[in-house]
Amino acid sequence: MSDLNGAANGAANGNGGGAVNGNGGAGGPLALSLVPKTDTKQTMKDFKTDQEVRWCPGCGDYAILAAVQSFLPELGLRRENITFVSGIGCSSRFPYYMNTYGFHSIHGRAPAIATGLATSRPDLSVWVVTGDGDALSIGGNHLIHALRRNVNLKILLFNNRIYGLTKGQYSPTSETGKITKSTPMGSLDAPFNPLSLAIGAEGTFVARTIDSDRKHLQSVLRAAAQHRGTALVEIYQNCNIFNDGAFDPLKDPSVRDDITIRLEDGQPIVFGADGQKALRRTPGGSFEVVDTADVAASEIAVHDASNPDPSQAFALSRLDSPAFEHTPIGIFRNVDRPSYDELMRAQLDEAAEPQGKGDLAGLLASGDTWRVD
């Protein structure tokens, strides 16, 4: 255990109080600074396992797996210091296909299990792979608490708006009225908007991307990996068996540019094939779509992901609708706040500082004692 302790102690010493102050801006250097780097060059192949991938042919999960496997080498982390933790569901098979450490756990509980791991091991890059049922239904409680604590986790939420592994019941992100095996007359539930939920739960990094857009997906993963604390990445993922075409408007070349709002920090929010549309803040605080030509440049909203006030990010998250009139993708919110493990380490250091490390004999004999001769 000595080397593990060494890693944990070194980490604690390395950061001390400075860690808690933060350094502003998106994703401080702390996020991965405690994770050992590799000196050998890695390729996508290094992250593949010998296990046969068993998703349905055509599943969006394949694209995400390939995107993750081909992106990880650029982080340059030692493979043994990366861990994938998942819950239950189609997406949660993900760890079996990653040649890192992995833990396929219980339905909904991955954020809780990963919290224990990430909090006790700052030298690991911990990723959670979950789905819309896993994260938002059975595991909703753990998700929101991981977010508010800002545990050092990167949560990939594969949202296909359906239950796949149990063969096609509606999920907490299914549109109201969804006809499924369990809702032959249509579902009654109003869906969750995962990003609105995450922002409301004090999430510090909240993003959305799409399985089929590898370049965008990887750009979001890159930022998420570097983020200090919890990063929630919603990935629109197609289930071609039970909910095929759920995100087609965002993939259809004839319309996608007109409805997809690609958020870029510090840039005016314009979209459309020729940038002909833009977003303007309404007096009520929401966003409205305007023609770029009709408004002054100063009226066009500028994306500000690092704004501590979450109301703009929240307003952006509300633009998404099941009908895909306008769907922002990218990083909605990216603010700096100490991560949970940093804060816990700082307390351990603070407690040990005045008298040094604990002395067991002293502890056992603390309080009122008496001697019998």
Add this chain to the structure above:
Amino acid sequence: MTKQVQQLDRVIIRFAGDSGDGMQLTGDRFTQETAAFGNDLSTLPNFPAEIRAPAGTLPGVSSFQLHFADHDILTPGDAPNVLVAMNPAALKANLGDLPRGADLIVNTDEFSKRNLAKVGYETSPVEDESLSEYRVHALPLTSMTVKALEDFDISKKDAERAKNMFALGLLSWLYHRPTEGTVAFLERKFAKKPEIMKANIAAFQAGWSYGETTEAFSVQYEIKPADHEPGLYRNITGNTALAYGLVAAGERSGLPVFLGSYPITPASDILHELSKHKRFGVRTFQAEDEIAAVGAALGASFGGSLGVTTTSGPGIALKSETIGLAVATELPLLVIDVQRAGPSTGLPTKTEQADLMQAMYGRNGEAPVPVVAPRSPSDCFDAALEAARIAVKYRTPVILLSDGYLANGSEPWNIPSVDSLPVIEPAFAEPDQEDFQPFKRDPETLARPWAVPGTPGLEHRIGGLEKADGSGNISYDPANHDLMVRLRQAKVDGIAGDVTPLEVDDPSGEARVLVLGWGGTYGAISAAVRRVRKAGGKIAQAHLRHLNPFPANTEAVLRSYDKVVVPEINLGQLALLLRGRFLIDVVGYNRVRGLPFKAEELAGVIQDVIDSE
């Protein structure tokens, strides 16, 4: 005036009052004085689940019983010799337990018409004939306290609140207790409120002086120190001992302790205690729920910590799926269940032993988990170390069954030297093994390697799906599943040979009846056994620390007696296990009242079985 001093060998005092009267604190201070004096002792706090039930009502009564003696004692005592009743409700709720001739100290200031009516007394029992069987000391404790504090710059309410210190001072005088500890305690407790501090100390001293000068008490009692083994002692509750045991397990294994916990009575004090010991690198995580608490602990275990979760019965119900995952992934995990009366919310502050079946079988599938139970408050320390030893050595979750009585009860503890504590060897998997197999077992223990993230060359995936023997890859093979089910069971069964054999205490060597208990009933059963033997009965006694697996010699021990009596605070859960396992028809004795057994009742039960031979 000179008081007569009478020698006693043991005394049982019960302090009872409204839950706002500070009876737990009073009892705790008297206990510390008694411990410092060197008596042997055992305590039983008894309080309602409500923080403040309506004042003066029966549900609001809180009490603290203390048994102390000049010899080795085993229980907090069956019936008090002295009852301090701070109000009519406390009198009414406790009078039934008081034997004839007992001393009764009553705070008459609280015996107003209104307070009497609240509990259904038409006339004051202090004034009518109804207490004639007792030696009644009717004292206006509140007004005497207020009078003693006249000169202090505090509110009348604060002065009245110090009445428990007046009572403590009086009792301390009556039983010759040393007072320095309580004065020092009050100085610490009220360090930021000097006037309140001085007032409480003054009330305490006034109580003492009242005893010294009043004619109401003509006799002072003396109980000589007990003949303890040499050593350094302290008084300790079960929950504190358990927390210390966990810190010790971390130190003796070199593993950082990670506690995931959600507040629940009567286990929360372990979380409180451990959260003070960050100096030892102990991480405490107050989770969003019971499931997250055990999940985080298991995640920490996966990362090479000593993962621990603490809870009570309802929490175990929520954690069962994760305990099953720990069985499947074969990771060390300590699950502490401080049992309370159930089912459901039950009686949160009362004790019970009814979670044994839940610990044994409360999971889906064949999911064997070792179960360990401490026998006394201080034994919680050793039991925690033993549970950690098994968990780490065998890569398995272990359930430790404490209970509400052990958790809050206390006794003197001969503090062990650190060097005498067992060393726990984590034996992590060595890095860079060729063809590493995460489920290849140690041939002797059947334990799998513990390969933690960060170890190069051992990257692997684990989970709740069935794993192929050896490689740990997902396997749906029928024969492999049957094999893995049997391997996991055999691993746990094999622990039977690695635990202390069941010891039998039978001084006569001629007993034909064995009384067998487990967990927190040890004190009451042992006290009953003493009584039976004192009356000439021949009885053998044994007590199980390991409930799963049973020690290897258990069947042989049971078979060597004509009858086996098994007292349990449940409806016969150990009895069912013994019958199922060994086809031995044990005689159960079962009472489920939320309270520990009384030695007297058990002695009667044991004698009846002996007589029926």
